Amino acid sequence: MRTIKLLIAYDGTDFCGWQRQAGQDIPSQKARSVQAVIEAALEQMHTRPVALAGSGRTDSGVHAAGQVAHFHTDIDSIPPDRFVPALNGLLPQDIRILDAAAVRPDFHARFDARMRTYRYHFICGRRALPHESRYALQLWQMPSIDLLNAYCRLLVGERDCSIFAGAGDASLSRSRYIFHAAFFVEGNRLIFEISANAFLWKMVRSIAGTFLHYGERNTPPERLRDIIASGDRSLAGPTLPPQGLFLWKVDYYVANGQ
Amino acid sequence: MRTIKLLIAYDGTDFCGWQRQAGQDIPSQKARSVQAVIEAALEQMHTRPVALAGSGRTDSGVHAAGQVAHFHTDIDSIPPDRFVPALNGLLPQDIRILDAAAVRPDFHARFDARMRTYRYHFICGRRALPHESRYALQLWQMPSIDLLNAYCRLLVGERDCSIFAGAGDASLSRSRYIFHAAFFVEGNRLIFEISANAFLWKMVRSIAGTFLHYGERNTPPERLRDIIASGDRSLAGPTLPPQGLFLWKVDYYVANGQ
Numbered sequence: 001m002r003t004i005k006l007l008i009a010y011d012g013t014d015f016c017g018w019q020r021q022a023g024q025d026i027p028s029q030k031a032r033s034v035q036a037v038i039e040a041a042l043e044q045m046h047t048r049p050v051a052l053a054g055s056g057r058t059d060s061g062v063h064a065a066g067q068v069a070h071f072h073t074d075i076d077s078i079p080p081d082r083f084v085p086a087l088n089g090l091l092p093q094d095i096r097i098l099d100a101a102a103v104r105p106d107f108h109a110r111f112d113a114r115m116r117t118y119r120y121h122f123i124c125g126r127r128a129l130p131h132e133s134r135y136a137l138q139l140w141q142m143p144s145i146d147l148l149n150a151y152c153r154l155l156v157g158e159r160d161c162s163i164f165a166g167a168g169d170a171s172l173s174r175s176r177y178i179f180h181a182a183f184f185v186e187g188n189r190l191i192f193e194i195s196a197n198a199f200l201w202k203m204v205r206s207i208a209g210t211f212l213h214y215g216e217r218n219t220p221p222e223r224l225r226d227i228i229a230s231g232d233r234s235l236a237g238p239t240l241p242p243q244g245l246f247l248w249k250v251d252y253y254v255a256n257g258q
Numbered sequence: 259m260r261t262i263k264l265l266i267a268y269d270g271t272d273f274c275g276w277q278r279q280a281g282q283d284i285p286s287q288k289a290r291s292v293q294a295v296i297e298a299a300l301e302q303m304h305t306r307p308v309a310l311a312g313s314g315r316t317d318s319g320v321h322a323a324g325q326v327a328h329f330h331t332d333i334d335s336i337p338p339d340r341f342v343p344a345l346n347g348l349l350p351q352d353i354r355i356l357d358a359a360a361v362r363p364d365f366h367a368r369f370d371a372r373m374r375t376y377r378y379h380f381i382c383g384r385r386a387l388p389h390e391s392r393y394a395l396q397l398w399q400m401p402s403i404d405l406l407n408a409y410c411r412l413l414v415g416e417r418d419c420s421i422f423a424g425a426g427d428a429s430l431s432r433s434r435y436i437f438h439a440a441f442f443v444e445g446n447r448l449i450f451e452i453s454a455n456a457f458l459w460k461m462v463r464s465i466a467g468t469f470l471h472y473g474e475r476n477t478p479p480e481r482l483r484d485i486i487a488s489g490d491r492s493l494a495g496p497t498l499p500p501q502g503l504f505l506w507k508v509d510y511y512v513a514n515g516q
Binding site for chain 1: 267268269321323351352353354356385386387388389391392393444445504
């Protein structure tokens with residue numbers, strides 16, 4: 001048995017999210033998850049069910065440019081990188097396998113992950129075109145990037161993120177270590193990028209929505225520091241919609257997890 | 259009666275193209291055209307059928323960032339720019355009205371157009387991600403932009419474009435005036451942009467495919483000049499798929515057609 005680590009990109013628009021839904025094997029069930037669609041391709045290759053474990057869930061409508069997952073295989077007749085064309089040939093166009101590598105047998109895509117990085121994309125100051133609004137949120141005004149980055153600096157370090165937890169979050173602890181957070185312009189997009197050891201449910205979209213909410217009102221960073229520290233969810237701004245969000249990359253303790 | 263000029267963007271993926279198809283008003287008919295969808299929204303506003311004339315057709319799967327169309331209206335109770343939110347409220351997300359303006363009564367989106375500009379988008383040198391491949395074509399190698407631009411310079415002026423006409427093209431004359439053609443890099447995309455008074459069927463995709471075909475083989479521009487002049491369709495390269503193509507803008511003799 002070998003353990004294979006996959007690097008995966010997907011367009012989340014037509015998925016209920018990463019995670020397989022209970023009852024999804026029943027054909028009448030509508031929910032289509034990324035995990036279940038890739039597991040079906042793996043089952044076709046192996047002629048038996050194969051479980052795929054991802055680095056974490058992404059919500060319905062959220063995209064990925066660098067999701068990571070692993071599975072165990074008894075197919076040892078092909079080099080590991082041949083899983084890329086083999087799986088892509090079986091998968092729909094809205095999922096693409098970017099890389100496949102053999103890793104140490106006990107590698108785990110979720111438990112060995114050191115840092116997750118998300119990006120949220122915005123189109124600012126003009127109407128987003130249809131080919132843009134599938135993957136970005138339109139803002140009529142360009143916000144103050146300096147002020148948003150002053151808010152971002154408040155996040156870095158170990159933080160109680162209760163204020164940014166989605167209502168249904170079931171985490172035992174709401175403390176997360178945030179390595180980096182920044183707003184910057186790339187091409188014709190405004191991008192919010194954030195890296196942490198892990199995220200609460202809907203946390204990235206809640207942070208971005210809260211920062212934009214207070215940024216519009218020119219709230220000073222000192223006030224925002226108190227708001228975050230309060231842990232009072234009712235002070236958070238709106239949670240942004242999923243279409244602008246990408247799971248951008250996942251880093252592991254050992255390069256390539258090998 | 260007023261004449262209203264619309265500026266329109268659409269994601270062509272789920273359309274059979276711009277043009278209304280015969281029998282499209284029969285619900286069992288699958289073909290969904292941009293023109294018919296907007297005409298249905300206009301009919302809802304006017305409570306009678308309203309004909310919409312576009313600057314030209316776009317093919318199935320081809321996108322638009324700046325299509326132009328006009329219609330006649332007896333709704334004179336609202337300022338023309340109110341057609342933008344009114345229509346967008348009735349239209350699906352893959353069509354957006356960007357602008358609406360009253361123009362001279364005899365303005366015609368097709369016959370008054372002076373120049374059409376198309377862009378074809380490429381992702382080069384790496385696997386396109388799912389959110390990119392919906393709107394761009396992946397090329398494994400970055401082509402020689404200098405050589406492609408030497409080919410482009412051969413096109414400028416009045417040209418017999420027979421070699422680039424799709425097999426079903428029914429134009430009387432295959433001579434077109436090409437104002438401008440160039441390959442350039444923008445962000446992480448290679449873009450082919452071309453402006454002409456008008457285009458033959460599938461002409462942009464045939465030019466781009468032919469240039470890439472001969473560019474890969476390092477064919478000198480002098481040889482390509484002879485190939486274009488030959489009018490021999492069998493010497494053309496492959497016609498590229500529609501997903502990378504955008505109708506980018508349409509220019510009129512008088513600014514804003516007013």
